[in-house]
Amino acid sequence: MSQYLSPGVYVEEVPPSARPIAGVGTSTAGFVGVVPDEVVMPAQPGKFTTTSENKTVPLLYPVAEAGKPLLITSWEQFKNAFGDFQSKSSNANATDADFAAYQQLQHAVYGFFNNGGTRCWVIRVAESSDLADPSNLLTQLAAIDEITIVAIPGATKQAQHTAILSHCFSLQDRVAILDGINDADLTPESIAPAGRSEAGSYGAIYFPWIQVFDPIAKANMTIPPSGHIAGIYARSDSSRGVFKAPANEMIVGALDADRRLSKADQDGLNPEGINVIRVFNGTVKVWGARTRADEANSEFRYISTRRFMNFLRESIDQGTQFVVFEPNSPALWQRITRSVSDFLLTQWQSGALFGETPKQAFFVKCDAETNPPNVRELGQVVTEIGVAIVKPAEFVVFRIQQTTGN
Structure with a gap:
């Protein structure tokens, strides 16, 4: 309490009893891919160096260090760190497999x-064989808390899919975007080598691959869709919110799907968690929003549900750090309840929670019932939170009947 020594009017700032919870970011991606050591790098503007033969030549950007995550916020920045689009003839020392993997990352x-993506972290390896087991590389991404989406473009082996899903499952703050096997039969088992599982609820797989324009060959080329899909996640988050399923969305830059699938083709894939890329009137669209969750984890059937739950968990965790070491009393319980309730009210108002009233959409309980003496003796404060998350309208049914006029 302040001490006052002379008469007068004194105005004091009083800290709020509850602090607002800010939603965390949801659209920062983490990419792992191949960039050969001998890749041709662009020149640094206005910088030159002298060769051993006394010739003045442009000074090139150095290729980024292998195995170290690098923050990239634009395509220009990527070019300066990992190289621009280029031909195989410019990379004669790279194997065909390594150069193809390099193109896929680019x-x-x-x-x-x-x-629509704005921020991503990129880790490069020198050879495609270094991606056979990406677990150690993914560990480098684990320390970067802002990453919420992980992809290894072109990785379609079972061990690779399992490693990415296990990474996301263990951290529980990010999801995997997986590329299906492009030349597979139209069966879920051949497209997705890692089966559905609990860890699978932290990832979604997309099929088939897409065709884009190669500015070097000046022709269409087939690439895995994971990078474009990650951008769609970011675009949908920005325009609608993380609760909106990133589906029925146009893939900007995709000229065609490498295989055109029909509704009958998708009928055998969608129930098994294979998200199909379809072409409608010349527009290439994402036409699925399911995870690789098994039936035991069907509450996370949709990728939007999993991502929104990740968002809630991370936002509440970061937004309530102020309560640590505070006296565990009813006053603290009320502060927690108000902070979390205000945050969830905002989510309900944005359309992320289901219910005509806030009471139907969520509840927050932090009181003597959730914090009895034995819990308090352990130094714990327990809050129970329930949310009714909106699910995507995957099947829209109109029932039409003929009636006789009066």
Whole structure:
């Protein structure tokens, strides 16, 4: 309490009893891919160096260090760190497999920004064989808390899919975007080598691959869709919110699907968690929003549900750090209840929660019942939160009947 020594009027600032919870970001991607050590790098503007033969030549950007995550916020920045689009003849020392993987990473990041992405972290490896087991590389991404989407463009092996899903499942603050096997039969088992599982609820798989324009060959080329899909996640988050399923969305830059699938084709894939890319009147669209969750985890059937739950968990966790070491009393319980309730009210008002009233959409309970003496003795304060998350209208049914006129 302040001490006053002379008469007068004194105005004091009083800290609020509850602090607002700000929603965390949801659209920062983490990419892992191949960039050969000998890749041709662009020149640094206005900088030159002298060769051993006394010739003045442009000074090139150095290729980014392998195995180290680098924040990229534009395609220009990616080019300066990992190289621009280029021909195989310019990379004679790279194997065909390594150069193809390099092109897939380039087009993935370009497609990410072109479809609405704004921030991503990129880890490069020198050879495609370094991606056989990406677990150690993914560990480098684990320390970057802002990452909420993870993709390894072109990775379609079972071990690779399992590693990415396990990474997301263990951290519980991000989801995986997986590429299906492009030349597979139209069966879920051949498209998705890693089966449906609990960890699968933290990832979604997309099929088939897409065709884009290659500015070097000046022709269409087939690439995995994961980078473009990550950009669509970011675009949908920005325009609608993370609760909106990132489906029925146009893939900017995609000229065609590598395989045109019909509704009958999708009928056998959608129930098994394969998200199909379809072409409608010349427009390439994402036409699925399911995760790889098994039946035991069907409450996370949709990728929007999983991502929104991740968003709630991370936002509440970060937004309530102020209560740590506060006296565990009814006053604290009321502050927690108000902070979390205000945050969830905002989510309900934005359309993320189901219910005609806030009471139908969510509840927050932090009181003597959730915090009895034995819990308080452990130094814990327990809050129970329930939310009714909106689910995507995947099947829209109109029932039409003929009636006789009066």
